[in-house]
Amino acid sequence: MLEAANFSKTWLPFCKKFQVESTSPEAYFRTASELVNVQEWLSVKKLYEDMKMRIETTTKLNQIPEYIQKQHKGFREWDFVSSKHDHQTILQILIDGRDTNAVDIEGNPLPTLVYLAREKRPQYHHHFKAGSMNALIRVSSKITNAPIILNVDCDMYSNNSKTIKSSLCIFMDEEKGDEIGYVQFPQCFYNLTKNEIYGSSLRVLLQLEVLGFDANGGPSYMGSGCFHRRETLCGKKYEKNYKVDWKKINDKKVSETASFLEETCKVLASCTFEHNTPWGKEMGLKYGTPVEDVVTGMSIQCNGWKSIYLNPEREGFLGVAPITLLQNLVQHKRWAEGELQLFFSRYCPLLYGHRKIPLKLQLIYSTYKLWAANCLATWYIVVVPCLCLLKGISLFPKISSPWVLPFVYVTFVHRAYSLAEFLWCGGTFRGWCNDQRIWLFKRTTSYLFAFFETILKLLGHSQLNFVVTAKVADEDVSKRYDQELIEFGAASPMFDILATLAMLNLFGSLGASKKATMDADQDSKVLDQFGLQILLCLVLVTINLPVYQALFFRKDNGKMPTSVMYKSIVFALLACMLAMY
Template sequence: MGRVEYSPLFETRRCRGRFIYRSFAISLFVAICFIWHYRFSHITKGEDGNWAWLGMLASELWFGFYWVLTQALRWNLVFRQPFKNRLSQRYEKKLPRVDIFVCTADPDIEPAMMVINTVLSVMAYDYPTEKLSVYLSDDAGSQITFYALLEASNFAKHWVPFCKRFKVEPRSPSAYFKSLVSSGYPTDPSQAKELGNIKKLYDEMEKRIEDATKFGEVAKEARLKHMGFSQWDSYSSRRDHDTILQILLHKNDHNNSKDVDGFVLPALVYLAREKRPQYFHNFKAGAMNSLLRVSSNISNGKIILNVDCDMYSNNSQSVRDALCFFMDEEKGQEIAYVQFPQTFENATKNDLYGGSLTSILEVEFPGLDGYGGPLYAGTGCFHKRESLCGMKFSDQYCNDWNSEDDQFKEANLQELEQQSKVLASCNYEENTLWGKEMGLKYGCPVEDVITGLSIQCQGWKSVYYNPPRKAFLGLAPTTLPQTLVQHKRWSEGDLQILLSKYSPAWYGFGRINFGLQMGYSVYCLWAPNCLATLYYSIIPSLYLLKGIPLFPKVTKQSLS
């Protein structure tokens, strides 16, 4: 028999124009060397401004060093292209379970309607619904958020089949209705009629949720309709309460698991992990680790997607795109996570504060991908559960997509809830490796970056994919105070990584590609870079007021 030709599920192509850019970079480095030579050759002792001159030299040495590091992000750009048709041909009946984590923490900043629009958008993925499970982590333990999710579970029975029947994009109801204003309403009579009914249901749901938000509580009539509200009887505050867990939709609940067309809906779970004043909750990392444990007991999907509550799905094919990388027969074994870009729908035209992160998403992440993969950005990322839970990669590792069993087929939902609550308790992680070697790392403001670095240092690789139709759309900071707060957290967290045992300089040495080490160092040195920048911006101006120049004088001879 002839050998069957291997057809990859994705291809990797290198950026065109690399030779031109590298030639430019080399010429620029030569120019930088001339600047260094000038500074060194004009150092004089005992003259006014000598110390300032040395400071300028130190700043320029730093800028040159930092510029060299940034070349790792531009030297070897690669771009990916998945082949979803090949995935369907080979694995349509063997697609793995996918667990989706949506995280929210403050109902005042993250309104309930925004949260459930994100939840509904991921529930409507173009993927077998019986293999999808959606988990909402509510770190505020808000009754209103729970009520909104309960309303969304009922609305999903109409919304999910509507999306699949008419191939709706995007699948966030709010975003879809807004898009109709510019794209136009459907001309097909049946679709137009269904759209009218769906819009009416959505408006009614929105009014009920907005009323509850306005009054700060859920109406008594609504509370009596669902026993889940009884879990708030022992609730003291958002920082002091028991674990609140409710499985709202599940295929084992035969009375409340199907849409209006009779098809099973994705599982839907609400979780507010236990919080006590005497226990530090570790912010988003703690919430994600609780979700990891709880989901392993309820659905145990091999693939995990985590998204922020303000980052709705804009592309219903994203799950299949990601699986093309994970399930590739030759290269999929070593891939731990697939990172999609954070794209923003509210970016201003001029983008004064760089909130759209264009250079990072369009240039730097593809550059990191050329050396082993991008960093983990904290949202819009698909993970293998095994790698996220601390497994090290080895050459003997092999994807086993057929090993998913039916341990949950006959599970009793009340028993599942009670068993899972223990996994989200405050003291569960005591004397365990959670937050250290398992799950997301604790003790760092940028828990996502340090977790991604740790995963890559364990032998795994990652992939960056920026599809033509953006996978996720969210909200970027649009004011200076918002931008400063965000950049402060990033800079502080990245510097903390640099000074910790997980520094790419020594922890990554020998574990990841040297180019990837350089790339991580660019972000870890964001904060120190400001010192040289401030010096270079302020000192020359002050000395110029004293008549002491710190830059070469332009003369007629130099111009001739």
């Protein structure tokens, strides 16, 4: 942060002069197609590369240079810390925006920049991201008390400098601005492949479904890329005659010195500050759930505020999508588990939102809360028709029967509508196929684990945990991701399930083919009676082609582990034998 503060003195004037987008130097120098001014461009890029080298060198040495420690006493405190999970509050104002010397190379004032590491002690629960956000809200209220707060995840950067102006235009709108609690931008990613192999863009959800939120009270808070009105995060309820005097807010002066603020603000980020206070309950982000952002946004709306979904043509913020299948499945397990926990808690939209938000908005929230429960229907579709086919039990009407038409109609129209949605939102046909595959993978693994872990927690057999999705990968993994090869490469119960279900449907399809070809006279009867079941199994086999490839044909490190292959074959054969005998 200190290096970034020094670099900003050159970088910000450069961005203003040449209207640079995005203002993240890493992203800009990675994607810049034409030089705005060769000499100046090379000069700024060299400054950036030198800064990166100094940061990487310091990281390798695991020691901050002595001259920096002398300039900034906050860094010296880390010398007395034995563990990152057990330390005092460390606070350092790196740029004091009120100081007349805090200017860039052109003499323009720089914004205040503060480094904060909140206190952590093993005996106190730190409440993950929600606890961190609440500490930042309290400390910032003492240092700047800015009326608008933006929060972004650590792997995201600003891709559109006009997002701040656009959001302020909404908050300051003379007619409806005082009703708005927060402005939410979609979560977008810069590292997606052309055909989105893991369906990470969630393009239909973000470009179509969230608009349903927007039309019925406003979107949910997504945890990143969101501009908040500070008062709403501090628990303020909306009042009909509520008006903000923006000029009065802008004229506020703070007289304390930077060193005084550093010392007095430390207590606000201590472990014990929140004891016997409304923080985490009525104030700040809510505690006790992996999806603290969703329940926080819903509570803001229940306090009478509305929200706005802003999706500009140029994405506001860009982040990093998971580049392995396991990362993707773990992330969705956490989301689905947190959402289902909310549904069975006092924050259930139908109870918590009763008479506070519109019924339509309650129902929209509920559909996402029940993601994990979808695993039951999906498992039925994937397992039962296949086993019944092996046993010779027909589940659908005969092909020759007119009652087959409703099944064919619903299936075809539903998939055609899904494809049209995906293509309208800018996707490709292969991208849609990948999206359908990941849809199946998530519902048979992520949602399954989320569902049963939630049930166990409700019965008191499991404790709340928070899994951080890793976004860093080695060169081989990144190369396979760019080639759009699904990364299996690790032993996991989720992969055991995927491989077993894939083998089960393969055996079911082979069994049906054998039954149909053994007797030419029976061939037409089998196809007539079991046509839809056979078709369903073949569709599932087609969806699972990358799984078969990873089990039997791939030689790279991204293939399925051998142990997974053996277990899947054994489990699938056992299931087939039980069904048949």
